[in-house]
Each structure stands twice: as C-alpha cells, then as structure tokens.
Amino acid sequence: MVAVAVLGTGALALAGAAPRTDDHVASVLVNSSCAAVAGLLTAWVLCWWKNRRVRPRAADFALVPSLRSPVAVFGWTAGPFMALMMIDTAYSALVHPAPQDTMRALSDAQGPQLITLAVLAICIAPVAEELVCRGVLYQALRARWRPAVAAPVSAVVFALPHQDDLKTMPMLITAGVVLCVVVERTGSLVPAIALHSVLNAPAIMAQDGLLGGALLAVMLAACAFLLTKSRRAVPEHASGEQPA
Template identity: 30%
Template sequence: MPPAPLLPQADRPAPGLRASAGIIAAYFVLQFAVGIAFALAVGVMESFSRADLGLDAAIRTALAQPSMQALVAILSLGVAAPPTLWLARRTWPQLWSLAQPPGFGFTPPRHLLFFALAVATGLAAPVLGSLLTQWLAHGHAVPQDIQQIGGNTPLGLRIPLVLVVVCVGPLVEELLFRGVLLSALMKRWHVGWAVAGSSLLFALVHLPGLQYQWYALPNLILLALLLAGLRLRSGSIWPAVLAHGANNLLAVAVWFVTVNPPG
C-alpha cells in the first residue's frame, strides 16, 4: 500500500509554533488548575469536619485516599478536554477535516486495515517499550502515577477512570501532538525532524507522571513515533487515537486483574 503524500497543502496555513505551544500548555495548566481547585475544596471541607487539622494537613489527609486521587484525575482530564477541543476547532476550523498536515486528520483513514494496524501497534508498543525501559533501568522500577492511583482505587471508580484514560486522553493528546504540533513543525522542518520534535515533546510532558525517571523517555518516544507514523501513513488521526487508547488500556488492564476491595 503506497504511503499517503506528506507535503503540506499550501492553501491551508499551518498552525504557528507559538499557538501550538500555547494550546498544549493551556491543556496541561488547566488540568493542574482543576486538580488544585478540587484539592482545596476537599481540604476545606475536611478541615471543617476535623477541627484538629489545619488546611494543609487536611488536604494531604484527603488526597491520601485513593478514591480522591482517582477523582482528581477524572475531573482534571474531564474538565480540560472539552475546552481544548473547542479551542482547536474554533481556531483552525479549516484544518479539522483536512487529511494530511497541515490538517488535523479528522477524516476516515485511507484503508480500514489501518484500524487493525492501530490495534496491533497499541498492544505491541507497551510490550516493546517495557523491555526497552527494563534494559535501560537495570532493574529499577518505573512507577506511573496513574497506575498507582488506579491500582488502589475502588472498583466503582476504576471504570470512569479507565474511560477517561483510554478515550478522552488519547483523543486530546493526538489532536495536540499529532495534529496541531506536528503540522506546525512540518511547516518549518523536514517531516522526519518534525516527527522527532513532536515525539520528544510528547515524551517530556509525560515525564512528571513517571516521577522524572529518564529511562522511561525511550519508551514514550517509541510510542510517539509509532503514533506519528500511523497518523501520516493513514491520512487520518483516528488510527493514532485508537492505538494510543489500546496502549493505555493494556497499561491499566492490571487494575481489573487484581481487584482491591474498598477499605
């Protein structure tokens, strides 16, 4: 199957780097702000119910509960995603349904086989990435915040948490990194450098969730490169979204293998 053309279409201007960086920063800052606001609200209520606790101690006590941490993750992603999608749609409406960059690829893929390839990629990427990470880490564990939260969360909250992690997160992140940012970089750089740059930034913004373990970077970069390849070859962003979701689903499947009962 011949690859789709990778040359930007000159009649549709690509997003600028400043605008691309701005919408990506806004998405993650909004997540952080929602998490802080929720933590403050919970801390205030906890301090009212327990007079012996100050606000700082009340926040720490409340957020030590796995259910509260899961709620923070659900709310942060759930609140940040809709305005990000709306802003991208409003800012670049002419690029939304354009197949190749500078378009964002919200169109059907060139062939339905790309969906099968996406599932295979999403399931293989964490396996290959974990082997690479273990080799680089020399036996050190690479904890992930979302896995620690989900593994200790009551079953009733794991289901909405999975839906957010598997559906909402991949959709927004593919729009931002394989849609907006990749298009902006391809406006200035060769496609290979653009893919490398967007993949590196994707890895770096996820590093805090891995507690800044540098040896997790190659795993994230590998995933981003595969997702970018799907995006460009298929002429659609949907295979990358599906692969990203499958990757996340495999990563959190352990939540339902070992169910910790509440309490």
C-alpha cells in the same frame, strides 16, 4: 470534541464526589480530568487562532477519512501496538523505570474511582492527547519540517507531561514518534486515537479485566464507526480519481 469535553467534565464531577479513601488517587483523578478538558480546549483554541478566528473543522485536526483499505488501517494500528509492547517489555526488564502516577493510582483505586480512571485512560485521554499532540502540534510542525524532524519534536512535547521518572522518557518519546508515523501512514488521526486507547488498556485490565475490556471495546467500536462513516462520505475522486 464537545461530547468528550462534557465527558471529561462529568468525570471531574464524579472524581469530586467519589469517597476520598486515598488522597493520591483523588489527586490523580482531578489532575487527569483537568488535563483532559484543558487539552481539548487548547486544541480548539490553537486551531481557531491558526484559522484566523474561524471555527475549526474536523479536517484541521486530521480527523479525516483514511484512504487506505481497512486491512491497511488495521495493520498500522495492530503492528505498532505489538512492536511497542515488545519494546516496552524489554526496556522495562533492563531499566526498571518507576511506574507513572496513573499506574500507581490504578492499583489503589476501587469502585467509582477505578471506573472514573478507566474511562479517563481509555476513552477521554487518548482523544484529548491525540488532538493536541498529533492533531494540532504535529500538523503544524509537519507544515514546516520533514516528518523525521516534526515527529520527534512533537513526541518530546507529548512525553513531558507524562513522565514521573526520567527513565520513562525514552519509551514515551518512542510511543509519540510511533503515533506520528501512524498518522503519517494512514492520513488520519482516528487510527492513532485507537492505538493510544489500546496502549492504555492493559493497565486497566490488570485491575479489572471486564471493565477495561468493555471500555476498550466501546472505544474501538467508536473509532471503527468514525472510519467507516468517513470513508462512505469520501467522494469517488478523493482517492486520486479525477471527476469527469
């Protein structure tokens, strides 16, 4: 988390140093950078407070190994991605929601600004948002309510900061619920982070396919590394077998 916070701060600095060729792009860059850093700090402070001022651990954010097989984890990432893409395509064709601020900024950004936005959208925002919405909020709601109640509530909280047009709310809430389902079914936040990153990638690839593809590959490789490393660290009895 500290590393991502540093990256977010660096992105903010780069956004400030980038040429102000477009006020809207600069505003989105600064706001997104601040939101990412604020989200990470909020997640840490909430867990710290919940743990009675004890330093949070990775498990407090559901950053734990998935006990499912790699094939199952892949399925619970790729399947929801394809489903959400199809639903979004059909919904957009019927309702024609206005593009979000970030999407508008992407079409205008160039050079350092485009790179900064891409890093924020694919690498930093998915981590920050998942830590807050699924790592902290959903886990807290899940402890009190059933998933059928906790998931929609956390999804609404997730959707509110994103919406620039009320027509986008249904898709944002749907994505939030699906991300909760991924966490619930895999038992880990890492697949949800990977899915979130993949969902953000097409907008970047539409502007710069090479940049978007490279950043997405880095993010997915990092998630795969975390899952592999976590699975190796799990003791044999963690999968349900009792120690001798």
